[in-house]
Amino acid sequence: MVMLCFGFFLKMVIAAPIVVIPLAGAIGPASADFVGRGIARADKDGAQLVVLRIDTPGGLDLSMRQIIQTILASPVPVVGFVAPSGARAASAGTYILYASHVAAMAPGTNLGAASPVRIGMPDPMTPERPQKPGDASGPDHQASAPSAPDLKSDTQSTLTRKQMHDAAAYIRGLAQLRGRNAEWAERAVREAVSLSADEALAQKVIDLTARDVPELLIKLNGRKVATANGEHVLHTAGAKLVTLEPDWRNKFLTTITDPSIAVILMMVGIYGLIFEFSNPGFVLPGVVGAICLLLAAFALQMLPVNYAGLALILLGAGFITAEAFLPSFGVIGIGGIIAFAFGMLILIDTDLPGFGIPLSLIAVLSGVTALFIFFVSGIVLKARRRPVVSGQEALLGSAGLMLSTLQPDVADGEGWARVHSEQWRVRSTVPLQQGQPVRVIARNGLVLMVVPIIEQGK
Structure with missing residues (x-):
């Protein structure tokens, strides 16, 4: 009976699934x-192991630290597998x-080059690696500039040194x-060195190599792993594999946190609100603009944003708004385009791969902004050239028809005329007959001064 219970328990342990992320x-x-x-989810579903299948050029420091904190606190063993x-x-x-409970690599893969990327504009005089002859030897130092040792202490900023020391201490702590x-x-941090899978195994950087996940699970079978909630013995042979795929929420978050998409959303939001304010009552541009602007704000607060760049973009939006309401024949609008272009150039405050805004996109958005400005300015100028159709100015020069006879030498010297389908009291310096066409030359309150059209030769 005891053996049966033990066999049943062992079977359940072996049957525990393995989640691949x-x-x-x-x-x-x-x-x-x-x-x-x-x-x-793996912890909730009772998985015995998580395989984190890695293929990345790097990324944001904050996001990396969030992943590492999750791994360190995970009650389920996590295998990092390149x-x-x-x-x-x-x-x-x-x-x-390095943070994973077990580190593994497939043949033909590599790791390393873990130096922190400088924030902002790079300094071409700052060496990328320590250049002292006694530090290390090998191919990683053959391309060093002869003058680098003398320039390092003078050109490397305090902030860069802090970042380097912090990153080195962080990865050293994970290794220990x-x-x-x-x-x-x-060395991977300070000198940006890299290793292949076999070299990493030989230097005890990783724990094992495997061609694929099935072979990895065979090699992990029976291995003891210490996690946040104690030690686990892995029973991976024949275990069920469950591969998690990004759901709609993750795909949506991935899309809007792309810096290029975030900038496009911001531009659409700005254009929509400007169009709505310029033409109240359309509603749709305002609704779409507000939604896009809020999505852009959500995305940008998750990215390493340079606030000077964001301020330039907002300044450009202000100039475009001013151009729409106070046309300056394109002067303010051109200033807005320039502010937009420079703002987008420096908006994302990192040189990491995958987080820059392409110059082609900046050029396209600047061109669209220019077309938008000239379109709005053209509409305003065309509206200015239109004849006035209402108010006092519209009455002057208008033609009308006398509804009564007017004798200027009588007591009141006034008559009635139809102008713009309205009946007006009129005065004239000459007699006018009923049905005679007249033209308005002045207005005094509710009384119009008219002259006969025949006397003007028309």
């Missing part, structure tokens, strides 16, 4: 949300691999936590 592309807010919800062949775990991916090669981890 793909982490591909640049790491951003959407990636952090996807991994966090994936690990939480796969398939040809994949990489560069920059932020290296940190995530998992018992991996801390010296190489620090």
Whole structure:
């Protein structure tokens, strides 16, 4: 009976599923949300293991740290697996691999180049790696400039050094936590070095190599892993694999947090509101504009935004609004285009791959803005050239028809005429007969001064 119960318990352990979470592309807010919800779901479903399949060029520091915090607090063991062949775990991916309970790589993959990217405009005089001859040797230092040792202390800013030291200490702490090669981890940060899968295994940067997930699970079978809630013994042989795919929420978040999409949403929102304010009552442009502007604000607050760039974009929006309401023959509008272009150039405050705004998109949006300005200015100028159709100005020069006889030498010297389908009291310096056409030359309150059209030769 005891053996049967033990066999049943062992069967249930072996049958526990294994969740595979793909982490591909640049790491951003959407990636952090996807991994966090994936690990939480694996824990809820009773999974015995999470395989984080990594293929990334790097990403945002904040999103990377969110993923690492999720892994460190996970009650379910997490295996970082750089796969398939040809994949990489560069920059932020290296940190995530070091944080995983088990680190594995497929043949033909690589990791490393974990130096923090400078914020803002790069300084071409700042060396990318330590250049002292005694630091390290090898191919990673052959391209060093001879003058680099003398320039480093003078050109590298305090902020850059702080970022470098912080990143090095962070990855060293992760390496010590998992018992991996801390010296190489620090070199990956300070010198941006990389390793192949076989080299990483030889230097104890990773725990094992495997061609694919099935082979990985065979090698993990029986392995002991310590997590936040204690030690686990993996029974992965023959376990069911469940691969999580991004749902609509993650796809939507991925889409709007793309800097290019966020900028387009912001522009559509600005144009929609300007059009609505210029033409009250259309409703649809205002509704669409407000929604797009709020979505853009949500996306931008999740991205590394340069507030000077955002201020320039808002200044450009203000100039375009001024051009729409106070036409200056394009002068203010051109200033708005220039502000937009420079604002979009510096809006995203990082040089990380996948988070820049392409110059082609900036050119297209600037061109669309120019067309919008000239379109609005053209409409306003055309409206200015139209003849006045209402008010006192519309009456002057209008033709009318006498409804009564007018004798200027009588007591009141007034008559009645029809002008613009309205009956008006009229006066004249000459006699007018009923049915005679007249033209308005002046207005005095509710009385019009008219002259006969015949006397003007018309």
